[in-house]
Amino acid sequence: MGNADYVYPSSAPTAGEGGDCLHRAAIPPPQPFLKSLKNAMKETFFPDDPLRQFKNKPPAKKMILGFQYFFPVVEWGPRYNLGLFKSDLISGFTIASLAIPQGISYAKLANLPPILGLYSSFIPPLIYAMMGSSRDLAVGTVAVASLLISSMLGAEVNPAQNPTLYLHLAFTATFFAGVFQASLGLLRLGFIVDFLSHATIVGFMAGAATVVCLQQLKGILGLTHFTHSTDLVSVLRSVFSQVHEWRWESGVLGCCFLFFLLITRYFSKKKPKFFWISAMAPLTSVILGSLLVFLTHAEKHGVEVIGELKKGVNPVSITKMVFVSPYLSTAIKTGIITGVIALAEGIAVGRSFAMFKHYNIDGNKEMVAIGTMNIVGSCFSCYLTTGPFSRSAVNYNAGCKTAVSNVVMAIAVMLTLLFLTPLFHYTPLVVLSSIIISAMLGLIDYEAAIHLWKVDKFDFLVCIGAYAGVVFASVEIGLVIAVVISLLRLLLFVARPRTLVLGNLPNSTLYRNIEQYPNAGNVPGILILEIDAPIYFANSSYLRERIMRWVDEEEDRIKASSESTLQYVVLDMSAVGNIDTSGISMFEELKKILERRGLKIVLANPGAEVMKKLDKGKFIETLGHEWIYLTVAEAVAACNYMLHSCKPNLVTDEKAEPWNNV
Structure with missing residues (x-):
């Protein structure tokens, strides 16, 4: 499969431009544990919110509504x-x-x-x-x-x-x-x-x-x-x-x-x-x-x-x-x-x-x-x-x-x-x-x-x-x-979640599974992976190994085709609804492994719950907030800018300036 020409997003910077126009994922405001637990329990056991009809009603009306809830005949009977x-x-x-x-x-x-x-x-x-x-x-x-x-x-x-x-x-x-x-x-x-x-x-x-x-x-x-x-x-x-x-x-x-x-x-x-x-x-x-x-x-x-x-x-x-x-x-x-x-x-x-x-x-x-x-x-x-x-x-x-x-x-x-x-x-x-x-x-x-x-x-x-x-x-x-x-x-779905290689659709800022869309092309120097499930203790080890296998396969493909060396791994986390401490540890290990190989990990569109957990686990501080973006397109734009600029590699040169200060 040949590479498609990379198309910059309309808001993406090109060489020599600043990066302030890119949108980075935000950390949601802290929420008390009891409130968070209450919301989770409510969504699990009361997704239909049966109590909403009782709100702001006088006691007599609440009693009638409660009786109707358990005996629907009281509601439709008078209209019979x-x-x-x-x-x-x-x-x-x-x-x-x-x-x-x-x-x-x-x-x-x-x-x-x-x-x-x-x-x-x-x-x-x-x-x-x-x-x-x-x-x-x-x-x-x-x-x-x-x-x-x-x-x-x-x-x-x-x-x-x-x-x-x-x-x-x-x-x-x-x-x-x-x-x-x-x-x-x-x-x-x-x-x-x-x-x-x-x-x-x-x-x-x-x-x-x-x-x-x-x-x-x-x-x-x-x-x-x-x-x-x-x-x-x-x-x-x-x-x-x-x-x-x-x-x-x-x-x-x-x-x-x-x-x-x-x-x-x-x-x-x-x-x-x-x-x-x-x-x-x-x-x-x-x-x-x-x-x-x-x-x-x-x-x-x-x-x-x-x-x-x-x-x-x-x-x-x-x-x-x-x-x-x-x-x-x-x-x-x-x-x-x-x-x-x-x-x-x-x-x-x-x-x-x-x-x-x-x-x-x-x-x-x-x-x-x-x-x-x-x-x-x-x-x-x-x-x-x-x-x-x-x-x-x-x-x-x-x-x-x-x-x-x-x-x-x-x-x-x-x-x-x-x-x-x-x-x-x-x-x-x-x-x-x-x-x-x-x-x-x-x-x-x-x-x-x-x-x-x-x-x-x-x-x-x-x-x-x-x-x-x-x-x-x-x-x-x-x-x-x-x-x-x-x-x-x-359990197999949870323990062995899918990871997909994404490619850029020609003349667009869309990134899709290259197996489903054969015309989606690889972006030179960047491997884009989508994780298709929440990250828990049951699948964190598998995900680390699977991501590294994707990296190995991509580097082998690059060597065979004499393309630019791989420098960035972008993880699309749109489908990752939650993460636990094992998942955070997995990201920390993955970051260290990739950095030893001269690669930088970049996150795209992590959800609110994931951002909250990553922030509390100090992973965002370790990774750097400048490497977390709102969309895959913006993450790729940032990586592509660094690849085409004259800046040193941020992974190997500790003196390199952060992306958001360029």
Whole structure:
């Protein structure tokens, strides 16, 4: 690559001119430590400044605003009208038709009594309608959380041998999940959920969906005994070791209903205005399956049915929670893990639909709302709930306007609990398995995985790691693998930041990466490097070594091309947001090493925090304020002036006058 002619900035001095027209980076005024700490904490935990609406308000108004903050219904409720109610009424009954069969199905997936699925679709939606900030989120149980509860609690207590203890542990885990979720929101710790990256969620959800589908082979094939493990090998071994137990009646019935559900979903995708066909398909399957079993007495020929469901709304369960060893640690661990997954899904779904309708939801408010509804729910025979994507998508497509659609759904479920539960006696379990499989297939987002492969191979590795961990080990291990890989990537980014060689774009004062812009030319005698990350103890040694390697490579290039010798190393610090004491020590060492080789270090555009730290660390005094400039162009102009002037080299001649006195 040939050198481009250096172009002076309009304000830069040329040979024989003074240097006062150049702008040097300023040291910000000192700030008290407590004030600085307060600002940092505020930006970390209160970036949205939720207290700004309380400023300069009388006490009565502050109380009303505080109540509205935790109960948004108080704010939008007075503006509610009949027109909005008509839309919410239709949406509510539509999602109720999906919530009832899904609730029963997911409760079975969690190895809990089916009636708990209906209980969990009654109380939590009412709480969320008062406290949630999303207009579109439809609250209910979800398959992934149900699978987690089944696998984590099932490893400690066998649900078949000790169903009462298992049930009580489910309530306890839900309670701790709610406490954890609400605490994250109240303490403004919502950024913790951000460690579950998009790639992690894609792989984890797909892996969980695969495992759930495989486990439904028990219902499809009419098997009585089945493994409690969730990994692929255990499930397939359990299926094929019982070939003689397969029920063809159950298999045929399951395949027929699964085909019906998939066809209706495909049709609704092709014709979005007929979304209600797909939404009504699960309830239609339950009705048809129940009628078929009732008329043919298929339950006497190997087709298992739900059996009796108790009438009545949620009984109190607060006295049934388990807070004693050895099960307390299991309940807490299950609650935290399922709580994080439920939060990630609920907030992601809520934000997605809020974006479509051009409004914002508060992530911390959502955590408090979801946590509160799980705390209250655990006291009334509910297990973990959040905002599932499938139900929320139906709610959105049905034209919901507010969270009242959740209230309508809850009332519909309440009426079912009071009057209609006997109708589910003959519902075949194979239909529930078909409903779960059809819902889970939508979570296997292979298009997103392909997109990750095209855009970012490391993100694809995170996705595949999560998927493989879930499918071949367990749900918890898959989640841990994905989070660990994501954190390793983050640590690698911090520990091995990029450094780029910059060149001058012809006929401009712009300096850009020479790999990205091949026409950017080197400035004779000057090496310009950009540091692309904060400088901390974890990367300071690497940066010193990498900068020296750039210097060695530049000197080798100069020798090969017989150009002017290298005399200045300009470091563009625009992207260096912060620096610690290890970073300052690195600069001191780098300065000494470069000076021994006859080179001068020049800094360009260090930020306020960096300047403050460099000043307190006495590095600016050591380097000289005259070698710190506002832009790369001005730093290069100063170096270039010294190269073209008759002044001695400032590095090797201690008697040379400072640049700002020339």
